[in-house]
Amino acid sequence: MTILVTGATGTVGRSLVSQLLEAGHAVRALTRDPARADLPAEAEVVRGDLTDVGTLTEAFAGVGAAHLITFSGEFGATLENGAEIVDALVAAGVARVSVLGGWDTSTVEPALDAAGVPWALLSPVEFMANALDHAEAIRTTGEVRVHDVGRTSAMVHEADIAAVALAVLTGAAPTGQQYLLTGGEALTLEQKLAAIAAATGQPVTLTRLSEEDARADLAAAGLTPEMIDFTIALEQDPPPIGSHPAPTVAEVTGRAPRTFALWARENADAFRAVRASARP
Missing domain, CATH: 3.90.25.10 (UDP-galactose 4-epimerase, domain 1)
Structure with missing residues (x-):
């Protein structure tokens, strides 16, 4: 199964790509500028932009699970086209999704609910x-x-956020819930x-x-x-x-944050x- 990682050059996405590869999974990494991505050679790096759904058809093709972010662009603007992204994801047959959320609900989360896609929300309190x-x-x-x-x-380490995403994407942790993440x-x-x-x-x-x-x-x-x-x-x-530290990371990964x-x-x-x- 190929797993798509959006936001692949961010602190969480980069760690998730590495952890998925180390666990033996095929990884497709989405970035706006593949030439500058500097990701492991084993990852399939593809050009795409979450704000332009036309660039996502190829990215979602053949993907079994996907990690989504709810923001895009250099300044992290909240995505306004969540319904279009989810439509493309459903059309491609993506069966499982993790979502790295922000302070407020974006357009992505309700679109996933409406489409009936199994997904889980990762909610870091504060990044290290x-x-x-x-x-x-x-x-x-x-x-x-x-x-x-x-x-x-x-504060939570970005690699721990990635570890919880990995568990969701690979079925080691259930969908249908919110994961509150702290150190x-x-x-x-x-x-x-x-x-x-x-x-x-x-x-x-x-x-x-x-x-x-x-x-x-x-x-x-x-x-x-x-x-x-x-x-x-x-x-x-x-x-x-x-x-207050939450027990989520330890419960999902089996080790201390x-x-x-x-x-x-x-x-x-x-x-x-x-x-x-x-x-x-």
Whole structure:
């Protein structure tokens, strides 16, 4: 059975392609630019764009299961053509689907329900890769300046999201449900930065800003007023669901979730300083 992975060059998709290949499955990887995909040679890389259903006919042909994302394009806009995507998927005979969802329901999920396709929703609370938002500041200054009140977050490793998708696509985990995905530990930003410092061997300083100063910094960085309000609200009153580890990854995969310390070691180069050495 060939399994199609959309979003194949993203953090989750890339890991899913590798894990499926390691498990012995035939993989077709969908990307808008195959020449830049840099995926394993064993994967069949095909050109396609989820926003243009005309490019999907060949991608879905002969596919038994498919991993879908609910967003597309460089800026991650929510897909508005879910019904067309699902029509193409059904016409090709795809029998099983995993969906990597976002904060809100897109057009893809109700279309799958209406078509009667067996599918499951993967709902990560927060990606470990979100820590890369601090990478430039850590590389260039060694300092992270944010409004931080000590909230905790059980971030999930992208490879664990991929492992749950693999289980759904291959029938090891059931469809017809939502999989809430977190890591196995709830960490403060200070603890995450300590893990990054340990991984890089370089100090990282956390400077806690007042709300007023944080708003000024975010505005200077170009965020809209709405995004600034959202960022501050997320820090001051985060949804409780993100602060408590869920057992899903362990239940589905049979092993403990990967740790943030591991993720930091895997991505240490993204945080290593590019600051010029001080002159004597």
